[in-house]
Amino acid sequence: MGDSSFLSLPAMQTSPQSIVFTDWDGTVTLEDSNDFLTDNLGYGVERRKWLNQQVLEGKWTFRDSFMDMLQSINTPLPECIAYLKQHVKLDPGFLAFYTWCKSHNIPVIIVSSGMTPIIRALLEDLVGMDAALDIQIVSNDVAIDDAGKWKIVYRDDSPFGHDKSLAIKPYANLDPAVRPTLFYCGDGVSDLSAARETDLLFAKKGRDLVTYCERENIAYNVFDSFADIHKRVKAIVEDNSLTLEQAVAQKEIL
Template structure:
């Protein structure tokens, strides 16, 4: 198999989507925005694991799972720049891997809305999943990807690609679910105004700010085409 020209790992919620679907469910169906923000603060300060905070969030959502999916389809918008970016990657031997702490059925449903069923089949999704607790799916719970305190340690799916002579590796993220992956690639894209930047500043993790996938597209394309060095794209080098 031909080695990819680059590999782009991307968070899903708040990165490819404009809103975080899990936050949307928690804020509108679950215990609300105030408690959610408090849990995020505790995670950022190292006083609570992401796994425990996320589990508490989703347990507060009392709605059948299929209704959750429909609610999100109706309200969560996707970054319009991602469809064009994905088209470019598929034509230029760039691999895209969605790495998410969200649940696979929700990701597939929303991604299909954006790029279509055929494209979804070609995008690898590494995420948590869902388990129905009754035949109708009225009661459900998240199934975590691994036993780590993240629930899904995103670094684990990146490490196998960190071999000698590997192509450029990129990670795109926005929040507390991305902390485990922030140090694992050649360039981290961190979304403007979000918690991931707060953490990177505190921990002195190099990153480049992005507002939309149009920014990411421009940067990745310039590296693949050899017009820009990755090190020149890092805005915050510490």
């Protein structure tokens, strides 16, 4: 692969040996901001959970179900963000993990089906401006009309609205001589497109991504918090006490 292709990938600028891709809502944060808005400012939890099940069963696309959820929210976007800042909390292990990654030249990339203005505002609030500027966000956008009504602007035309695999594949397809080890962390139905794309998948315990991986026979490591992910990634890339192959075969993080 030529230098131009290599250098066009932002996370490759420092020639890292590993890259961590992660979902945002319900993974880096304890609460899913979009679910939280739907449950409290939209049509509520019952239909939202029903739609998640429809996506898992292949009866609705994530794109259509997510649009359905967001259209039930009539609160202006600035008020939504202020509301989320009051309620959304950071996974207690994320900041320490990010700091360790930063010190070991391991880029952390947020790949989200959420919306950049919301993620950016919460990230600045939860981890600080320096970290927020350092962490690349690949997500959907928002359009606001003259009346203040907002709607999601999907990143692509896929059934996901944002096919997360498209953000990962350029790194996965690099020449083996320069290709980093790729990790992905996720929890829900928005992560289905990314589940097969990295070398090691972390799926949050008790969430829909675990259900999907079990059904589709996709290897994963189950985690409760980023402290678990930190422990396993460190064992692989720094301590050399665990090979990638061993990690893939060991679902539970001890």
